[in-house]
Amino acid sequence: MVKAEPLKISPSLLAADFSALGQEVQRVAAADMLHIDVMDGRFVPNLSIGPQVVASLRDKTSLFFDVHLMLEHPLPYIEAFRRAGADSITFHIECADDSAAVLAAIRESGAKPGMALSPATPPQALEPFGDGLYLITVMTVEPGFGGQKLMEPCLEKLSPLKKAFPHVLLEVDGGVNEETAPLCRRAGADILVAGTAVFRAEDPAAAIEKLRY
Numbered sequence: 001m002v003k004a005e006p007l008k009i010s011p012s013l014l015a016a017d018f019s020a021l022g023q024e025v026q027r028v029a030a031a032d033m034l035h036i037d038v039m040d041g042r043f044v045p046n047l048s049i050g051p052q053v054v055a056s057l058r059d060k061t062s063l064f065f066d067v068h069l070m071l072e073h074p075l076p077y078i079e080a081f082r083r084a085g086a087d088s089i090t091f092h093i094e095c096a097d098d099s100a101a102v103l104a105a106i107r108e109s110g111a112k113p114g115m116a117l118s119p120a121t122p123p124q125a126l127e128p129f130g131d132g133l134y135l136i137t138v139m140t141v142e143p144g145f146g147g148q149k150l151m152e153p154c155l156e157k158l159s160p161l162k163k164a165f166p167h168v169l170l171e172v173d174g175g176v177n178e179e180t181a182p183l184c185r186r187a188g189a190d191i192l193v194a195g196t197a198v199f200r201a202e203d204p205a206a207a208i209e210k211l212r213y
């Protein structure tokens, strides 16, 4: 039997006020992780931040940095994000680099490895890689933008993933809020990412607690 860990909340920085990121990370100190979305304008039609911004936030919070790379070519950037302070580094199985090589680079960097599945990718795609991952991110929106609606059918991937990889944390990313969090928890999520629901709330600490139960 694998002992269930308490649910972790990972607020997505994408919904924060980018003019005041140093203060924004302190508004979510009650969370367990900070979800950092990195976009290249190629893998997804949006741009966000790079390792320099991550490094500038490292001494502003002790939160675990959960870095989500939405990059066509993550391989050349692994070391830079680790040096910037990433605790876990997650890349998409749909990227253009060799997944085994990216995983090896993450492990070598000392960061915890994660892999993400876009909505159209079936859970079986992770079969060769799942064992030994720290987390699997199940996207419940098309990656690229915050503030979208959670696609419920994507949650059906969690149960087969949990069965296949009982030691890997399952993270749900996209459209998680007070209404959808119970569906994610029931589906077996271990980590909930929430951008809009946390950073756009007047009281982020209260918003985080609402997602837990």
Ligand code: DX5
Binding pocket: 012, 014, 015, 035, 037, 068, 070, 141, 142, 143, 144, 145, 146, 147, 148, 173, 174, 175, 176, 193, 194, 195, 196, 197
């Ligand atoms: C989407 C990102 C998500 C997103 C979540 O590409 O990976 O992390 O910021 O934002 P909300 O919670 O607003 O859907």
Ligand code: ZN
Binding pocket: 012, 035, 036, 037, 068, 173, 193
């Ligand atoms: Zn994300």
